[in-house]
Amino acid sequence: MGGIIKKIGRILRKSLRYLAYALGFYAVLIAIIVWRSGDDEYQGQLHENVVNDITELNPIPMTRIMAPRSVDEIVAAIQTSSGPVSIGGGRYSMGGQTAIDNGLQIDMRDYDQVVSFRPEYHEVTVQSGISWRELQEYIDPHDLSVKIMQTYANFSVGGSLSVNVHGRYIGHGPVISSVKSIQLVLADGTVTDASPEENQELFYSAIGGYGGIGVITEVTLELAKNEKVGRRTETMPITEYGKHFAENVRDNDQVVFHNADIYPPDFEELRDVSWYITDEPLTIEDRIIATDDNYFLLPKMVKFSNSSSFGKWVRSSIIDPIYYSSDRVAWRNWEASYDVRELGEEDRSKMTWVLQEYFIPVENFDTFVPKMRAIFKEHEVDVVNVSIRHALPDPGSYLAWARKEVFAFVVYHSQGTTNQDKEEVATWTRAMIDAIISEDGAYYLPYQPHATVKQFRAAYPNADKYFAVKHAVDPDNRFQNKLWEKYYPSKKSQIREYLDSLDGYKKGEEQTFLTLPEWYLVFNPNEYADFLERGNNPSDFPFFSSIDEYWALYDRVNVLVDDLYPANFEYQTMLWVIGVSTTAEFVAKGAYENTIGRFTRWTASEDTPEDFLIQEAHRAYGDLIFVEPWYKFPFWDYVQRAWGDTPFFGANFIRKLERKVLATLEFGFKSTYAKIIGFGAQTAFEGSDGLVTMHIVADADSLPAIDPRIRVLRDFGEGDLIVTLPRWGGFTEIMPKLAASGVEFVEISGNDEILITTVEDQVLALRPDKARFLFKSMVISPVGKKRSVYVVRIEDLKEALNSLNTRNITLEHVFDF
Ligand SMILES: Cc1cc2nc3c(=O)[nH]c(=O)nc-3n(C[C@H](O)[C@H](O)[C@H](O)COP(=O)(O)OP(=O)(O)OC[C@H]3O[C@@H](n4cnc5c(N)ncnc54)[C@H](O)[C@@H]3O)c2cc1C
Numbered sequence: 001m002g003g004i005i006k007k008i009g010r011i012l013r014k015s016l017r018y019l020a021y022a023l024g025f026y027a028v029l030i031a032i033i034v035w036r037s038g039d040d041e042y043q044g045q046l047h048e049n050v051v052n053d054i055t056e057l058n059p060i061p062m063t064r065i066m067a068p069r070s071v072d073e074i075v076a077a078i079q080t081s082s083g084p085v086s087i088g089g090g091r092y093s094m095g096g097q098t099a100i101d102n103g104l105q106i107d108m109r110d111y112d113q114v115v116s117f118r119p120e121y122h123e124v125t126v127q128s129g130i131s132w133r134e135l136q137e138y139i140d141p142h143d144l145s146v147k148i149m150q151t152y153a154n155f156s157v158g159g160s161l162s163v164n165v166h167g168r169y170i171g172h173g174p175v176i177s178s179v180k181s182i183q184l185v186l187a188d189g190t191v192t193d194a195s196p197e198e199n200q201e202l203f204y205s206a207i208g209g210y211g212g213i214g215v216i217t218e219v220t221l222e223l224a225k226n227e228k229v230g231r232r233t234e235t236m237p238i239t240e241y242g243k244h245f246a247e248n249v250r251d252n253d254q255v256v257f258h259n260a261d262i263y264p265p266d267f268e269e270l271r272d273v274s275w276y277i278t279d280e281p282l283t284i285e286d287r288i289i290a291t292d293d294n295y296f297l298l299p300k301m302v303k304f305s306n307s308s309s310f311g312k313w314v315r316s317s318i319i320d321p322i323y324y325s326s327d328r329v330a331w332r333n334w335e336a337s338y339d340v341r342e343l344g345e346e347d348r349s350k351m352t353w354v355l356q357e358y359f360i361p362v363e364n365f366d367t368f369v370p371k372m373r374a375i376f377k378e379h380e381v382d383v384v385n386v387s388i389r390h391a392l393p394d395p396g397s398y399l400a401w402a403r404k405e406v407f408a409f410v411v412y413h414s415q416g417t418t419n420q421d422k423e424e425v426a427t428w429t430r431a432m433i434d435a436i437i438s439e440d441g442a443y444y445l446p447y448q449p450h451a452t453v454k455q456f457r458a459a460y461p462n463a464d465k466y467f468a469v470k471h472a473v474d475p476d477n478r479f480q481n482k483l484w485e486k487y488y489p490s491k492k493s494q495i496r497e498y499l500d501s502l503d504g505y506k507k508g509e510e511q512t513f514l515t516l517p518e519w520y521l522v523f524n525p526n527e528y529a530d531f532l533e534r535g536n537n538p539s540d541f542p543f544f545s546s547i548d549e550y551w552a553l554y555d556r557v558n559v560l561v562d563d564l565y566p567a568n569f570e571y572q573t574m575l576w577v578i579g580v581s582t583t584a585e586f587v588a589k590g591a592y593e594n595t596i597g598r599f600t601r602w603t604a605s606e607d608t609p610e611d612f613l614i615q616e617a618h619r620a621y622g623d624l625i626f627v628e629p630w631y632k633f634p635f636w637d638y639v640q641r642a643w644g645d646t647p648f649f650g651a652n653f654i655r656k657l658e659r660k661v662l663a664t665l666e667f668g669f670k671s672t673y674a675k676i677i678g679f680g681a682q683t684a685f686e687g688s689d690g691l692v693t694m695h696i697v698a699d700a701d702s703l704p705a706i707d708p709r710i711r712v713l714r715d716f717g718e719g720d721l722i723v724t725l726p727r728w729g730g731f732t733e734i735m736p737k738l739a740a741s742g743v744e745f746v747e748i749s750g751n752d753e754i755l756i757t758t759v760e761d762q763v764l765a766l767r768p769d770k771a772r773f774l775f776k777s778m779v780i781s782p783v784g785k786k787r788s789v790y791v792v793r794i795e796d797l798k799e800a801l802n803s804l805n806t807r808n809i810t811l812e813h814v815f816d817f
Pocket of ligand 1: 054086087088089090091092093094097098099108128129149150151152155156157158159160162163164165166167209210211212214215216217340343355446481
């Protein structure tokens, strides 16, 4: 007996030594992983035609993007296509206004010529894709300027009319008041003119109509004189601004540009920056800002001043006083030719800069300011700047944001890019919109469409007039984008509103990709269980290749999502936690099984009951993790069974004992680790109700027979159903059954693409229909099989899943989000 105990002691000591070696090896391995990260070549491509905007918050995959150079090409594009059409100008709107999933985008930027120019009448007709900057260069030699435009000159004329922009001009309102006429291509391909005198309904709905009425192809604009302007600035308490503006600015026909910047974080003081017509000598000789101007310093100053209360103080107390201390005299065209590059072009994957704008009737200025200040403070909004502008009433556009004379509050803020960050911004934006509605104001539509449908209706009371025109000229709703998807009253927008109102419905699309390495840790234990059940020696399992495969998958999915989606820190952290702990586990197990394990197996004539118990545990574990989080596995039961259910003595005693000890160490450790993780960690399983919500088209009555786990949340009629399915393994079981029953998939968890994997013989190179192949992944066991990873558009998922059966391809998994 004493000898046996000594032997056990020796084995344990040896095991500990191996564990120490393993940990050393593991440290080296991690270094190698970090070093090789990103080496893997990415063979697939996700979206060919992704439209995004300057915030990088809104990637939208389109079926096709075409860039016309003539009206005929625009007409042909509309008439020869079916499905939704979106229109893109400069793409500086910030909430998907230029795109719709799987639509055709007409990118107007190459449709950019001057059609006719009558300088003596201060009038020009342009193709709508021309930018203000290009137009400025054309008219500047004739001492003419654009009459009304934004602060920056990068925007297209068509995009500017479609949002009915304003600038810093005094004595004017929205851009519509400088538009003499437009030419439009309608949904049926008709080319028509519209002006305040002709086709007024089209004129007043297309301008400010966000691409919903038709394509604005030509625009005739009234121009202004290019004059010398001199800058004057002064600071004052915000409470004095209304009086100051009324007395010194509003009716002063010498003021060309005016804005007032309110200083964060207190919003108690502001700086009036006005440009007056002057005869004084120029301090800036350039007539227009040079296109190769260097914008190195300004973005850095903006970033610094936004970084902390100290930064904000430095801006208001040091930077601005110095910046505004010198006199400036420049041409009007110079002051109107700023480039958005001055806002910075840096990486926006983690933090981005966003605009919002609120319009308040002038008489309500003083009551709105405290409400705005309170919302910023309560929600700790990272405001970079709030700039006040002024606009006279709109002459009649149906979606007018200036129904009366208004002040505009242009809010520039930073925000994170995670779903949670977006939710937080949505919350305070809705609070601001409530505040502005309580003051009879409006908010601006080119920004993120956080407003509820009710808020939109309250801020735009004439929306029905607009919708009536749209319905008449675009009965099939061809012209779509993310804005109208939400607010144009259709079944689609009702469904959208309902889905958006569901708590936690929207999951980041990147998660379908990022779950792949996580799922590998479900596939791998099952491969291990299969391997053991086939009577293999556990020491022969390729633990080290398994580690490599996990990190290879991690690299590959990161290459896929890196440029396309905002960073998902929560998920990345989780992948690192499980990756590192799995690496540690497999290194230790690999080292152990290849030494002690191999030795004890050599001493045994056959598998012991303990071997079978461990086998059983791994099979049970493999089964459980398809449907439950891993930490719910009863590891401790197997420790107890190793000592209780199998006799202590018996044939192949060395192996028996060693397996008992192994089961105790492995399952004992995992039992403790599982308790810790289960208690506190936020894995992908947690914080979810275990359900996937999706929009399908199906016969509601047929669903229980397909699978009783399908629940109908809401029936929108004509087959449009919102349903829930169980997540994980249950999801993969039910999806092919739905597809086989002819059910159409429209949207899953707010997304339109999803990952699937198949497993097939290496020799077979069969592929499912409509699925885009991304890469292959190794199947450790059985040898000779290959896992293929595909991305599929949700609308093609039915076809893709159905094609698997006909081609004898085994579906391994559908990766919910
Ligand atoms: C840095 C920055 C500063 C801004 N400053 C101002 C400002 O000072 N004042 C202001 O009012 N706004 C401002 N905006 C907001 C706004 O996005 C722009 O005024 C305008 O939308 C940009 O024009 P665009 O060519 O980029 O339009 P896009 O973003 O391309 O399009 C805007 C909308 O117009 C539609 N559209 C585009 N072209 C056509 C066409 N030819 N026919 C029909 N529909 C079309 C699109 O479908 C979309 O719905 C600013 C935005 C940014 C990013």
